[in-house]
Amino acid sequence: MRFRLVGLFSLLGAVLLVFGGAVPVVAQDRGALAADLDAILSAPGLVDADVALVVRTLDGETVYSRDSNRRQQPASNTKLVTSVAALDILGPDYTFETTVHAGGRRHGPVLDGDLYLRGTGDPTMLAADYDTLARQVAAAGVKFVRGDLVADDTWFDDVRLGASWAWDDEPFSYSAQVSALTASPDTDYDAGSIIVRAAPGQDGKAVVTTEPPTDYVTIVNTAVTGPAGSANTLDVSREHGANTFTVTGSIPAGGAVTSRWMAVWEPTGYAAALFRAALSRHGVRVLGRTTSGAVPAGARVVTSRQSIPLRELQVPFLKLSNNLHAEILVKAMGRAVSGRGTWSAGLAAAASRLPSYGLDPARLSLRDGSGLSRMDQIAPDQLATLLGAVRDRPWFPEWFAALPVAGKADRLVGGTLRSRMRGTAAEGVVHAKTGTLTGVSSLSGYVTNKRGEQWVFSMVTNNSIGVNLKALEDVVAVRLAQEGGGARIATPDLAAEMSELECSWEKAC
Template sequence: MRPLGFEARTIPDAADLIREAGLGGRVGFAVADALTGEMLEVVNPLYPLPPASVAKAVSCAYALDRLGPGYRFRTRLVSDGVLSEGRLDGDLWLVGSGDPIFDTDALAGMAQQLAAAGVTEVTGRFRVATGALPEIWQIDPGQLPHVGYNPAISALNLNFNRVHFEWEREGEDYTISMDARSASLRPAVRVSRMRIEERTVPVYTYTDAESHDAWTVARGALGNAGSRWLPVRRPAAYMAEVFQTLMADQGVRLSSPTYETAAPETALVLVEHTSAPLDEILRGMMRWSTNLTAEVIGLMATQAGGTRPSSLPESGAAMGAWMRERLGARNVSFVDHSGLGVGSRIRPQDMTHALINAGPSSRLRNLMKDIPMRDEGGNVIENHPIEVVAKTGTLNFVSTLAGYARAPSGRDLAFTIFCADMDRRDAIPEGDRERPQGTRTYNRAAKRLQQALIERWGVVFA
């Protein structure tokens, strides 16, 4: 008969798995019993590394604690005027609350409801209230200007603050469009404008033209046809312009918008759009890793704690203080809430302690997504005995994973695995930052290592 523990002794050591992965840089991990908190195995547990999008798990817990799972964002149309026979004598206000998943279809619904209420004319000004959140130009200044996952942040957010750019060759020229595309609508916009230039690189350039976002694109990079989402730097103006267009479709002309901090407290609510509850929004954020959602809910949570931040690093510092107080972290620092900024740092052991304190049956665990185990060909292994729910994170030469694994015995493990080669990341030329050479190979190897470690723990600590 095989001796007791024979199978566990045949599993490779963690050090062997890390060496075989050949990642370079540094690997740190910490795995513990999620119920008792007993730390089971660690490598570099106290070395702070970039969490990438694993930071969203912290932001998720932060928002649930400060705002509550049932919190809803409310976008309103209000007026201090009088409505009589279709004529609104007074100003019409569009009031934002920071809703991160608000889209053109929702805005069109508000325009339709206003028209259905009988409004056919607005005699006053069209005013936009932007004071619910600070206006932040972009999440991470270190990103390339055209990446859609690095938009501005505002009290009024539309289509994740992205504009849809589309082009199609017609003879020797191109037809181009910039629109606020949704599932059913494509209203054109002027707050973001594109010009084709005769060059090959850079593919895109951006200039702040004071009244609009001025983009150029290299003709040599376009091909016959295509499209992509570009970030919006003026989200309040973006939403205001689209709303004017949608109201014009209803036969109501609005004046050019003016921007204020808040609408009068005595203003009457004409139309209100209410978002899904926060826990549903967070489930989408954890699944799709939407940076804008993470930043909005992080800023809102900081404000709910009594601090009015003016920047993401300031709000990130507040979240770090909360994590130390509520989740037992000792050495953390955040420059944002999404993990997009590579300057954030968490020690693997601190992240694992946070998962333990949140609990293996907590709302946080329930909001995480299933991470399937895969074979050497990358195919999902059906009915794998280890069940994993976690948050992934990926930056150039950074790959992270943190969450819970349930062993075949039913034992719950909390784990954090951070992989980062900061020297290779720092050496990336500026023009190659969107798809640098070697980063896909690194990411695949890191993910194989993460799975191998989880499989090891599922046997050794079952």
């Protein structure tokens, strides 16, 4: 479910008390650590919540465990499994290809047939990339297409939304539709989305634009420009089953541009519309309609584009917890293993690799790749096992570097942890994946403590009501990082509610 941020506050000021200077550095045994963690996890706000935590050494010794063998909804910690399986199955050098094909005979500048745009799921395709493809078609000498522009998205199936995804998330970019032919509005690569921007106007109205500009969507603008200093009440909604976006509310005069990342309805048509507009700009006239279908045998490749390799895509995928990247990778795995670009085939392919990481697929249930599904179930013990086992893979250093890093301000370093644990023992030494849904929070990854030991840990909380679980996770992570030092911690203050979405989904981090 989608909720607004409630009660933004300084995490560290509210939950962590570090004593410096006069406090001596005292070596702490694991009994002291266990007692501290027990105390932290006994905070009054956690009554009736399901809190699970496991901490292990790199050789598998359990440092601490609390209910960690119980399956939980993992939220975006699911992406740990998806990313590892994708690197295993597809390989770090895997790329997505987008191609343009010509069907029929060519007579000079005239193509007496259809022009095909074929995708394999590339989430990094921008409007500029479709423009480049169109320019290359023109450079190849094609000026007139007597037939249709045909969008081929058959590399994947046509099931656009995942199992048990919330209906009220559907208009927003973090819950966009999955297609083998899609487009992103920015270099976060929010596939299947546009950015709706509103700015103060001169005539009492707000000025609304989209990125990228496209006639695939219709904007209904009733938003107004309010007095300077007035509240910003802008809101954007999308009509179900259509691409009509309604902008309402007020933006103050002199105020900053307000942006909303919104999912389009049917991303295949969106990509085709961007390409058709680009063809027109480059002097290529398509006489027929825009339709959909498969590229026929014998159609000639006019031009193509390769995406960045998977090793590089891991950065925006994991740092920013990009849901569409996860689901595209699931379907790509299915296509690679069984020739079927479906959720069921991809998840089966991923499950087949889990035993090599010490996981029993029968003891977990994954229904999507991102963790949006409320049907996903995995135990923190299993996540910790994965984190330990993945270290022997040749691509581990790059995968590890793609995890969010606590307190690092650079968005593509700190990711969803960039504003958390700053100025603490955990800054820069906690590399972990976050997860957030209503009532659910998770944090799993690696921590290097004051003794120089690196541990794996996984913390997953379900069934929470009205408390800030991120504050709890931060106190736990800081305490783990402090092990071997002399700092002490305060009991976490969980009074303020946490966001119900990953911060990156609202572009808040």
